[in-house]
Amino acid sequence: MHQGLIADIAAAGLLPHPTHDSVRTILVSPLHHSEGPSADSLARLVDELDQALCACPAVADLSGRTIIALDNGSGDVCYERPDLGAVAQPNGSWMILLAAAPTPLTCAQNHLVEILAAAAQYYAEFPRQQWRMVDEEQCRETILMQLREHYSRQLTELKDADVSLPPRFQPTAGITADTVVATIPFGRMTAEAAQELAGFGYSVRFTPWHSVAIYGVSAAARDDLCTALTRLGMSVDPRHPANWISACGGQPGCRRAHADVRGDAWQQMHSSDYQPGVRIHYVGCARRCGHPNAQHWERLATAQGEYVETLMDADGRTPVTSGGHQLHEL
Ligand code: SF4
Numbered sequence: 001m002h003q004g005l006i007a008d009i010a011a012a013g014l015l016p017h018p019t020h021d022s023v024r025t026i027l028v029s030p031l032h033h034s035e036g037p038s039a040d041s042l043a044r045l046v047d048e049l050d051q052a053l054c055a056c057p058a059v060a061d062l063s064g065r066t067i068i069a070l071d072n073g074s075g076d077v078c079y080e081r082p083d084l085g086a087v088a089q090p091n092g093s094w095m096i097l098l099a100a101a102p103t104p105l106t107c108a109q110n111h112l113v114e115i116l117a118a119a120a121q122y123y124a125e126f127p128r129q130q131w132r133m134v135d136e137e138q139c140r141e142t143i144l145m146q147l148r149e150h151y152s153r154q155l156t157e158l159k160d161a162d163v164s165l166p167p168r169f170q171p172t173a174g175i176t177a178d179t180v181v182a183t184i185p186f187g188r189m190t191a192e193a194a195q196e197l198a199g200f201g202y203s204v205r206f207t208p209w210h211s212v213a214i215y216g217v218s219a220a221a222r223d224d225l226c227t228a229l230t231r232l233g234m235s236v237d238p239r240h241p242a243n244w245i246s247a248c249g250g251q252p253g254c255r256r257a258h259a260d261v262r263g264d265a266w267q268q269m270h271s272s273d274y275q276p277g278v279r280i281h282y283v284g285c286a287r288r289c290g291h292p293n294a295q296h297w298e299r300l301a302t303a304q305g306e307y308v309e310t311l312m313d314a315d316g317r318t319p320v321t322s323g324g325h326q327l328h329e330l
Helices: 003-011 039-054 057-061 109-125 139-150 191-199 219-231 261-269
Strands: 026-028 068-071 084-088 094-098 101-107 155-157 174-176 179-183 203-206 211-215 245-247 280-283 296-301 306-312 325-329
Touching: 026 039, 039 068, 039 109, 057 109, 084 109, 094 109, 094 139, 101 109, 101 139, 109 139, 139 155, 179 219, 245 261, 261 280, 261 296
Parallel strands: 026 068, 068 084, 245 280, 280 296
Antiparallel strands: 084 094, 094 101, 101 155, 174 179, 179 211, 203 211, 296 306, 306 325
16 A cells, blocks of 8 residues: 555544554544533543553453443433443533443542543453453452442442433434434445535534534534435434434345345335334344344344344343244345
C-alpha cells in the first residue's frame, strides 16, 4: 500500500490499535439528556477511558466481544448488555455497571476512568472461560470485591433499594432540537453515501441501533438535509420499519446462512402487514448474529427452506414462548 495513504489513514486515527483494539468498543449515549453530563464532557470521558485502557497491558487479553458503555442517564446504552460501564446519576455521580447489571457502587466523575480501567484489569485477570462477563460465574462478584478493597475512598455504596437503571430508551429516527437521527437499514452504507454524509460538514455519531445522529443542524438546513438523507437510503421517519427490523449478514456473504435474510427482511420492511414497533430479527442460522438486546421476534431460516418464528428474550438465546411456527417457504 502507498506509504502516503497509510500515513493519511493513521493521521485520521483510523488504524486499529496494534495491541488493544479488541477492548475499544465503548458505547456512549448519542442524544443529549437534560439531567446528564454535557456532550463535551462525555466525549472527553470516552477519550480518557480509551487511553487508560490502551495503557493497561493486561486488558489487551480481553475478547473483542467486550462491550463498555457510558450512559448519560438516558437509559439507552446501559441496556446493550455491556460487560463494564457506568450510568450518570441526576446528582452528577456515576453508577458502575458490571455484567450488564447495575451495582451499588457509585463514584464522582473525576474518578470514573480509573475505576472502570481498574474493573477492566480485574476482568482481564479473572480466569475466564466465556466470551462475556455475564456468562462468567463469580466474575462480577470478584470484581465488586476487588473494587471495594482497592477503591473504598473513591467509591460510595448505594442502598439496595436505590440500585436501578433508568427506564429503557431507544432513540428512533427523528428530529430533536438541532439533532437529526436517521435510520440506516441493516446499518449498511455505501462508500459514496458515507462520503456524501461527511461532505455535509456536520459532526456525526453512529449508534448501536443502525442509525446515525447528526448534530448542529439548524432549522433552516433541516429539510434539505432530510431530503438528502432519504436519497442516500436513510430515513428520518420514526415509524420507518428499519427502526425495528434487522438481520444478520446471511447469504451470499456468510457460508452458514440458509437464506438471503436481508432480502427477506427488506421485503418485510416494505410489506403492508408490518406493524411499526414490532421488533423482528432475521437470522440465517442458529448462531443468531446481531440480535437486538431487547425482546424480539426471531425469524430463523432453516435448511428445510422455512423460517421458524420465536419470541426471544433480550439475550437472544432464551425463547419467551416455547417452540415456534413456520412462516413461509424461502
Ligand atoms: S447468524 Fe449464521 S448465517 Fe447469520 S451471519 Fe451469523 S453465522 Fe452467518
